[in-house]
Amino acid sequence: MRGSNFTSAQKRKAAERMTQGLRGIVVFLFSVSGIVNVLALTGSFYMLQIYDRALSSGSIPTLVALSALAIGLYLFQGLFDVIRSQVLVRVGARLDKRLAPLAHQVAIDMPRFGFSTAEALERGRDVDTVRGFLGSQGPVALFDLPWMPLYLVFVYLLHPLLGALTLGGAFVLTLLTITTEIMTRRWSGATHQAVIERNAIADSNARNAEILKAMGMARRAVGRFDRANAEHLKLQTRTNDISGSFGAISRVLRMILQSAVLGLGAYLTIQGELSAGAIIAASVASARALAPVDLAIGNWKATVAARDSFRRLKETVIALADLERPMPLPAPHRSLKVEGITVAAPDSGRVLLSEVGFDLRAGQALGIIGPSGGGKTTLVRALIGIWPVLRGSVRLDGAELTQWDEEELGGHVGYLPQDVSLLNGTVEENISRFDPSADPRAIVAAAQAAGIHEMIVRLPEGYRTRLGPQGAALSAGQRQRIGLARALYRDPFLVVMDEPNSNLDAEGETALTEAIQAIRARGGIALVIAHRPSALVAVDLVAVIQNGRMTAFGSKEEIIGGTVRRAPPGEVASASVPRARPIATERVPA
Numbered sequence: 001m002r003g004s005n006f007t008s009a010q011k012r013k014a015a016e017r018m019t020q021g022l023r024g025i026v027v028f029l030f031s032v033s034g035i036v037n038v039l040a041l042t043g044s045f046y047m048l049q050i051y052d053r054a055l056s057s058g059s060i061p062t063l064v065a066l067s068a069l070a071i072g073l074y075l076f077q078g079l080f081d082v083i084r085s086q087v088l089v090r091v092g093a094r095l096d097k098r099l100a101p102l103a104h105q106v107a108i109d110m111p112r113f114g115f116s117t118a119e120a121l122e123r124g125r126d127v128d129t130v131r132g133f134l135g136s137q138g139p140v141a142l143f144d145l146p147w148m149p150l151y152l153v154f155v156y157l158l159h160p161l162l163g164a165l166t167l168g169g170a171f172v173l174t175l176l177t178i179t180t181e182i183m184t185r186r187w188s189g190a191t192h193q194a195v196i197e198r199n200a201i202a203d204s205n206a207r208n209a210e211i212l213k214a215m216g217m218a219r220r221a222v223g224r225f226d227r228a229n230a231e232h233l234k235l236q237t238r239t240n241d242i243s244g245s246f247g248a249i250s251r252v253l254r255m256i257l258q259s260a261v262l263g264l265g266a267y268l269t270i271q272g273e274l275s276a277g278a279i280i281a282a283s284v285a286s287a288r289a290l291a292p293v294d295l296a297i298g299n300w301k302a303t304v305a306a307r308d309s310f311r312r313l314k315e316t317v318i319a320l321a322d323l324e325r326p327m328p329l330p331a332p333h334r335s336l337k338v339e340g341i342t343v344a345a346p347d348s349g350r351v352l353l354s355e356v357g358f359d360l361r362a363g364q365a366l367g368i369i370g371p372s373g374g375g376k377t378t379l380v381r382a383l384i385g386i387w388p389v390l391r392g393s394v395r396l397d398g399a400e401l402t403q404w405d406e407e408e409l410g411g412h413v414g415y416l417p418q419d420v421s422l423l424n425g426t427v428e429e430n431i432s433r434f435d436p437s438a439d440p441r442a443i444v445a446a447a448q449a450a451g452i453h454e455m456i457v458r459l460p461e462g463y464r465t466r467l468g469p470q471g472a473a474l475s476a477g478q479r480q481r482i483g484l485a486r487a488l489y490r491d492p493f494l495v496v497m498d499e500p501n502s503n504l505d506a507e508g509e510t511a512l513t514e515a516i517q518a519i520r521a522r523g524g525i526a527l528v529i530a531h532r533p534s535a536l537v538a539v540d541l542v543a544v545i546q547n548g549r550m551t552a553f554g555s556k557e558e559i560i561g562g563t564v565r566r567a568p569p570g571e572v573a574s575a576s577v578p579r580a581r582p583i584a585t586e587r588v589p590a
């Protein structure tokens with residue numbers, strides 16, 4: 001993942017953990033494949049014995065005994081074949097079990113680092129690809145290939161010329177496999193990228209279905225998807241064409257080769273150098289020798305896809321390599337210190353906010369105002385650790401955010417994002433942040449603090465009401481208040497609200513003011529971004545953020561009243577600040 005820097009030892013450890021215990025299984029599968037391949041010589045031996053012994057002696061008992069023996073060996077071969085494929089399926093399931101949660105975790109992390117959600121979700125699909133491949137014929141071919149020499153030796157022992165012919169055939173087919181690999185490798189990366197792009201468009205269209213319908217954009221949206229899909233299909237077709245053609249060539253070559261072995265065998269028999277049984281035996285053995293090559297070519301596309309997926313997953317796991325989990329720290333209860341932070345967008349690296357610093361003590365509430373695009377949301381993203389800071393630091397009770405364990409820190413933080421984004425679950429689950437051991441009293445308390453308890457109990461299933469994706473079952477104002485309840489759940493020390501009143505009615509705004517007062521009264525810290533002053537009733541401090549800088553910071557009376565304190569050192573000189581309402585939307589003279 002972009003921006004991660006781990007030591008090579010950590011990377012190695014992470015990659016090793018992923019394939020832990022697999023080496024033993026690979027050795028086992030290799031041995032089982034050896035047994036399967038030795039047993040697969042049964043057919044050839046049977047032919048040899050039938051022609052050279054049973055037919056020449058005319059003995060029925062010999063024929064019966066040979067046949068019984070052959071059937072027994074075939075059954076064994078089948079048994080080992082079954083064992084092998086069952087082990088492979090289980091290896092696939094085991095890898096999946098290990099990788100799927102990791103891949104999902106990275107999917108949650110990736111968008112922060114500038115990846116599209118479609119690209120992030122692709123990691124989950126990679127797990128499916130690897131598991132699917134392990135359950136297919138592809139790996140069987142790979143395990144059979146190393147045993148090819150067994151058949152070559154067998155044919156060689158029948159007659160050196162036949163051995164040479166089969167070896168030559170194997171060589172040509174292997175060359176063909178390598179050519180396929182080289183020809184398709186170039187396209188497989190591009191094809192994968194095309195799939196991601198197509199899925200990203202599909203994802204965004206599905207999300208914005210209402211807009212597309214309302215403004216007659218649906219047909220254009222489908223067109224956009226169609227173009228992306230056409231690109232994907234073009235690349236896919238090209239890859240399929242290559243592997244399909246090579247597959248056909250290899251099959252034809254194999255048939256020619258098999259007949260050539262028969263022909264050469266016949267010639268050698270006429271010359272008196274070979275028995276009739278040996279012709280058939282050689283033909284069967286050489287066919288068997290080349291079968292895995294054919295199978296490998298046939299499965300090449302899937303093999304390449306699985307290999308690429310596995311490589312991506314490995315990189316993913318490496319990116320997630322656990323750094324030492326930070327030591328648990330006592331719950332913060334004193335201060336939030338922001339020391340000259342500079343924040344850049346994770347994807348583009350563009351600096352969006354520079355040199356912002358202020359101190360807040362327990363019991364204080366800060367209102368953040370300023371024009372659209374000024375950097376308010378950027379600031380709070382850095383304050384709660386969603387975006388990393390380039391320079392400077394954010395400290396809770398003196399400890400930098402990076403010293404906190406992510407999950408632990410999350411328990412001390414309440415965040416109401418600008419677009420509320422509820423998860424697909426019940427009201428109860430959303431408020432309790434999907435805590436399986438949530439205390440119902442804490443949930444109700446949070447709902448009451450957000451002033452939404454009455455509304456929830458009026459819902460058909462109360463707290464158990466399912467919200468659907470993005471909280472679709474609720475109105476925008478209701479969603480915002482459930483988001484507020486989620487931020488207030490279990491009284492976190494730091495509560496950050498990004499325009500919490502953008503969809504609230506008068507009653508909701510009163511609840512918000514009371515919630516901020518309650519946070520202050522219990523010794524927490526509240527941060528409120530607001531365009532509408534009604535959200536700032538309960539705050540005591542106000543900061544002005546514009547053009548990526550903090551141009552003013554002081555008590556509410558000072559800032560909104562008009563007497564402006566100088567911004568902390570390192571800031572641009574004091575700026576004049578809008579006096580009239582609405583506070584933040586007014587352009588501020590430079």
Ligand SMILES: Nc1ncnc2c1ncn2[C@@H]1O[C@H](COP(=O)(O)OP(=O)(O)OP(=O)(O)O)[C@@H](O)[C@H]1O
Pocket residue numbers: 345346347348350352370371372373374375376377378379418
């Ligand atoms: N993910 C991102 N990648 C790159 N630039 C971004 C990203 N998010 C925001 N920006 C840019 O950062 C600047 C500040 O955005 P931010 O969301 O912090 O503004 P804001 O003050 O919260 O505005 P608003 O009041 O409209 O919510 C904007 O110019 C925006 O274009």
Ligand SMILES: [Mg+2]
Pocket residue numbers: 376377378418498
């Ligand atoms: Mg914003």
